[in-house]
Amino acid sequence: MLRALKGKKDWDSFLTNVLIDYVKGRCELPIAEMYISEITLYEFIRGCKDPKRAKELLEECFSVIFNDNSIIKKASEIWISLKKSGELIDDRNLLIASVAIDKNLKLLTRNIKHYKKLERFGLKFY
Template sequence: MGSRVLVDTDYLIDYVRRRAELPEGQWFISEITLYEFTRGTRDPAEAKKLLEEEFTVIYHDNEIIERAAGIWRKLRGAGLLVDDRDLLVAAVAIARKLPLLTRNVKHFERFRPLGLELHPISLAGSLSGRREG
């Protein structure tokens, strides 16, 4: 079995639309990704069910909330404002030691000094299953 990876919403959307492939391994999504994805569907309950069949959903627990609060304080102290959803996804990845697979490297770069690992595919900016025009 391959590696474990946390999949961000933008990458998940590309995967569902068959514009991207997921690396071999165990796939996770955060509850934020579950929310962001299902809110844009015609049938959120069905979309949630299908995602839960294919991905392990990580729900926020005390460790993740405390990690997120600590990250927020550090970034705020440095004068860096971030979207709470991105912060929570980053906190999940850091707390669970999962590399994040995202197309939005720019938003997540600021979390790298705090322990976030970006999946190599994210850093390469492409994948074997290239985006279709």
């Protein structure tokens, strides 16, 4: 069953590209309780040839963090700041990063360059 998280502060958040590498046997994941954002869930399932199997795999391995008011507020604040400085990024990436920032997560990704400018907002990498 997919579950939302409440109250924990030391989670790890995983992006779609890392999930794909894991499923294809290209990498191992750290031994830790693992969580993904609802955006990652969406991206992963829509890209799989067998969506039912993908959903089952995710339900077995990960808990899903669903966007709440706090995450949306954080994403909006960051978006406004990035817009003012002319540094806007893709909305999906912004929402995934906002989950990590708001919930004090470390973000695991192969595409650090897409997120590097968000370190000043508190984003940390695994």
